Amino acid sequence: MxxxxxxxxxxxxxxxxxxxxxxxxxxxxxxxxxxxxxxxxxxxxxxxxxxxxxxxxxxxxxxxxxxxxxxxxxxxxxxxxxxxxxxxxxxxxxxxxxxxxxxxxxxxxxxxxxxxxxxxxxxxxxxxxxxYSTVFGYRTDRFGGKAPKSWADFWDVKNFPGPRSLENSPKGNLEFALLAAGVPLDKIYPIDVDKAFAKLDELKDHIPVWWENGAQHVQLLVDGEVNMTSCWNGRISPLKKEGKPVDISWNGGALMLxxxxxxxxxxxxxxxxxxxxxxxxxxxxxxxxxxxxxxxxxxxxxxxxxxxxxATLPTAPQNAAVQFRFDSGWWAQNLDKVQKRWNDWLLI
Amino acid sequence: MKNRPTTLLLLLPAALLVGLLFVLPILGVLSLSVYGDSGFTLGPIRELVGSRVSLVVLERTFWQALTVSVICVVLGYPAAFFMSGLSTKLRAYLVYLILLPFWISILVRTYTWIIILGREGIINRTLAAFGFSPVQILYTDLAVRIAMVQILLPIVVLTCLASMLDIDKGLVKTARSLGATPTQAFVKVFLPLSLSGAATGGIICFILCLGFYVTPALLGGRRSILISNLIDIQVHQSLNWGFAAALATALLIITLACLALFRLLTRGRTEFSSLGVGR
CATH class of the missing domain: 3.40.190.10 (Periplasmic binding protein-like II)
Structure with a gap:
């Protein structure tokens, strides 16, 4: 052998x-x-x-x-x-x-x-x-040739104006908020929930719609309903191949199993x-x-x-290096509490 | 009521179907709100009363239902009045036109509104052509309300129309021959007689609104969700079925209370007697 x-x-x-x-x-x-x-x-x-x-x-x-x-x-x-x-x-x-x-x-x-x-x-x-990875996708035709490169850019409504979308779930979003606030990839877990929600507060009013499933975030981006959204890597590459003005960034993506x-x-x-x-x-x-x-x-x-x-796969070394491993264990332990807070935060 | 045993026998198949496939499962779901893993509990109900988000959503559901029903009646009643004065043939065509969207699935009609109201939709493109910047209509309460009115309007029009066609046109003519102006004849004779249909349409509309799910989910923003959407969140995201059951119970009680209130308000009013709810 x-x-x-x-x-x-x-x-x-x-x-x-x-x-x-x-x-x-x-x-x-x-x-x-x-x-x-x-x-x-x-x-x-x-x-x-x-x-x-x-x-x-x-x-x-x-x-x-x-x-x-x-x-x-x-x-x-x-x-x-x-x-x-x-x-x-x-x-x-x-x-x-x-x-x-x-x-x-x-x-x-x-x-x-x-x-x-x-x-x-x-x-x-x-x-x-x-x-698979939850990364951010964006319209390449909306920012005057500039491309957002990080979650900090995703939060930067001055240089990258226009509506955005995120998933209607705290999972992943709290991590993205921490990255936008400057927390390094390896210091995300255990999540500082207060800090994450404080960062999400900044972006809340720029998000008219919180997507519920994979088909929806694709539609939002292709229809031009939003300029940027969190998305699943596999859904965007076929669109890019078709010539749609969309792209993704692996930077700060959540590698999920x-x-x-x-x-x-x-x-x-x-x-x-x-x-x-x-x-x-x-x-x-x-x-x-x-x-x-x-x-x-x-x-x-x-x-x-x-x-x-x-090289286009989430587990390719160069892509894996700039992402974090989504910690299912942390979420299993904390989801009930965080979900309740998320609902209160989002729906009122 | 004379042939009581026979009447009951005729009811039996339908009653069994409804009882086994509808009432029993509903009772099962409702019991989740007071039975947990460790027997009887008031936990979910206490959670409901203490939860600000469910009170906010309940209140929003109530107002959304009320405004949509009022708009539907205000738009639907004149349309029905107009149709009631037409020839039978012409009216049949119009009824067909009203039913046409009614036969298209709610999901499809809801999606259509995305195309119309979206940021690159028909309205915003037209605005852009005149040099205006895009307005956010999609993913707001307004979008949900517009679509709900469109979906429910046929029901209100048809209910109003049915009651108007039952009115003896001779009564209006008599009023006119006795010296009433057209307005007086309408307000004093036609309107009171047709009110029952309008009220029924409004109430049906209101109750259907209370249970709307797809439309707020697809067209609404985070602040537009209604009680059904909140129940869905509790079932699918939070896995908190006790709380979901408590919310469902609250929805059922509110719906029944609305029906009871309607009955109370219309008690003894002859114009509602044909509905069997005013007695």
């Missing part, structure tokens, strides 16, 4: 996986697992690259549902009527779900028998599916883990990232991609 390159090793490993899964197909013929995800174009790609080949290899059928919803997971587990066998979860949702006991532990001996997944990707009851987990009391936990294992295939993952630029930590995947393309 040591003499093999990582790439050949992974190709070899994934065909072993396939062979192993194939052997099980006879037993698993009538099983359908329900995999809950974000829906939309993402679901189509997942179906083509993972679900259909998985069904072909194992006989286990996959039914995809949407959307990702922590309240729904809570309702399922608490009522004992668990429909999902596997669900996507955001980082802080994982922390809350794990603490509340809504997830089954992951059997890493089964999904990662050769122990190649980096530690960063493994939690007790969830596996990293993808990474999204996970896959098995709800407590899921009907087919073993088959769900087999599918999880299947999702770790580097070749299919590389194809996936080419379409949806939210890379996971599947070993061997990055080596299959063009370096120029890797």
């Amino acid at each position: 040591v003499n093999l390159t990582r790439r050949t090793f992974n190709v070899g490993a994934s065909s072993l996986v396939l062979a192993g899964l194939g052997a099980r197909s006879a037993a698993a013929q009538d099983v359908t697992i329900v995999v809950n995800g974000s829906g939309g174009s993402l679901a189509e790609v997942i179906k083509k690259l993972f679900e259909d080949p998985f069904t072909k290899a194992t006989g286990i059928k996959v039914r995809a549902t949407a959307p990702v919803s922590l309240p729904k997971l809570k309702a399922m587990v608490e009522s004992g009527n668990v429909e999902w066998d596997l669900t996507e979860l955001n980082g802080d949702d994982v922390a809350r779900a794990s603490e509340a006991g809504w997830l089954e532990p992951i059997d890493y001996a089964l999904i990662d028998p050769n122990n190649v997944l980096p530690e960063m990707a493994k939690l007790r009851d969830a596996v990293v599916r993808a990474s 999204s996970y896959l987990g098995i709800p407590k009391g899921a009907k087919h936990p073993t088959e769900a883990q087999l599918f999880l294992k299947y999702r770790m295939d580097p070749k299919a993952s590389a194809e996936f990232v080419k379409i949806i630029p939210y890379p996971g930590f599947v070993p061997g995947m990055m080596e299959l991609l063009e370096p120029e393309f890797v």
Whole structure:
């Protein structure tokens, strides 16, 4: 094994996986697992690259549902009527779900028998599916050729005038406010909530709309409703390619992880883990990232991609260096209190 | 009321459907406001009373509903009056025109307002063409109000129209032949008789307003959210279902109280008797 390159090793490993899964197909013929995800174009790609080949290899059928919803997971587990066998979860949702006991532990001996997944990707009851960044995007045609370069510029309504938008959630926004106030990247956590809200006060009146979902911030920027907004990195690159006057800055972005987990009391936990294992295939993952630029930590995947393309990903070294790791643990512990304060601050 | 057992039997399927699929789940949700993990609790209700944001939003919901209903009645009543005087054929065309937007989903109609009211929308482009700087209409209370009026106006017009068509036109003619001016005939005969329809339209409008969700979510700013949006925040963002249930209970009580108030105000007034609510 040591003499093999990582790439050949992974190709070899994934065909072993396939062979192993194939052997099980006879037993698993009538099983359908329900995999809950974000829906939309993402679901189509997942179906083509993972679900259909998985069904072909194992006989286990996959039914995809949407959307990702922590309240729904809570309702399922608490009522004992668990429909999902596997669900996507955001980082802080994982922390809350794990603490509340809504997830089954992951059997890493089964999904990662050769122990190649980096530690960063493994939690007790969830596996990293993808990474994405919340960064700021802006209209390149609104500031007379100048480009905002930091959250301090985002807050600077004199040099970069016009309405802005931020997500209707304290998550991420408190961090951005601290960065705008001059706090260095590695000193963000634990968050000084008072300081963050004081900084947000300055910008409050320049934000006519607080976005609720990814489609909305894209629309706000493209329609020219706002000149700058926080946004998810993957949503803006296709627009830029289409020639729309928009761009993003990685500086001060929040690198976030999204996970896959098995709800407590899921009907087919073993088959769900087999599918999880299947999702770790580097070749299919590389194809996936080419379409949806939210890379996971599947070993061997990055080596299959063009370096120029890797440079546009949130986990590319030069991009990762100017961002901070969004601390899901801090948020899981503090969200209730901060959310209440956020609602009072925002809605009155 | 004579064939009581038969009448009840006829009601049974609908009652079962409503009972099992509507009343029971609602009771389940409402009970969340007084039952927590450790049994009976007044926590969520205390939280509701002590929370400034929910009181502010409740008050805003009430005012938004009131202004929208009043505007709808003021705009809808003359339109209905005009239509009631037309020939049946012409009126049918106009009713069709009024129903047309009513059949388009609320979501689509709400999105359309984004195109009209936005910063690069029709209104602001027109203003810009005359050299004015853009005005912020989208993401304000005004935008929400405009869209709500547009969505609810057909209901008010049709309710007013239905009651006007029930009025015996001979009564107005009689008043005129007895020497009343057109204005007198309208104010003393037609208006009182058509008020029940206007009031019903207004009340239906008001109650629908109390539950509006999509429109304030899409067209409103942070200060435009209504009670449904606040419930949504508690369910989806805060996961505070007890508080959400307390808010839902408050909404239900306010709605029922509005109905009761309407009944009280119209008690003994003959013009409302056809509704069955004035007795």
